[in-house]
Amino acid sequence: SLPVGAIVGTSSLRRQAQLRQARPDLDIQSIRGNVETRIRKVMEGQYDATILAAAGITRLGLDDKVTQWLPLDVMLPAPGQGVLAVQCRADDVETLRMLSAIHQPEVATAVTAERSFLHHLGGGCATPVAAYAEWHGDKLHLTGLVAAVDGSKEIRVSGIGTGSWELGAEVAAIALGRGAQELLADG
Secondary structure, eight states: OOOTTOEEEOOOHHHHHHHHHHOTTSEEEOOOSOHHHHHHHHHTTSOSEEOOOHHHHHHTTOGGGOSOOOOTTTOOOOTTTTOOOOOOOTTOHHHHHHHHTTOOHHHHHHHHHHHHHHHHHTOOTTSOEEEEEEEETTEEEEEEEEEOTTSSOEEEEEEEESOHHHHHHHHHHHHHHTTHHHHHHHO
């Protein structure tokens, strides 16, 4: 519901590219600061809106500040976004026991597929690459996206499988076959 020419702040190239693809009429600008600072900049009128990670908003208890949750068909997250990972020494049996109580194997498998997609593209945190995997029964569905930074083109691909690393590689191969390497080189 933003008007033509509305100023939207986001520091993520991935979000900028997807937003430009969905709404080329918006004025997308970089925004800096923590979540509270970015929200304050919108409230003060420096920006008409800002795009923030849903996981961070929810974790901070700021859901009441959200005017719209963007659906996955408009804004795919970065691979592994919203997931917390904990590492510990392999010989620390007590810590490993405690961590096993919170480990979610299904989430770990989904994130592995997302990270595999990114890995097989050769992308990093500064490239407009997105991926989202979720389980439907016993099948893992992975959607990946590579976009031109200016929003002029995006390649959205998907696949279904059970092996997470393999699925990420397969979906990346489809994206590369459709020209993803050129978009990554331009980014």
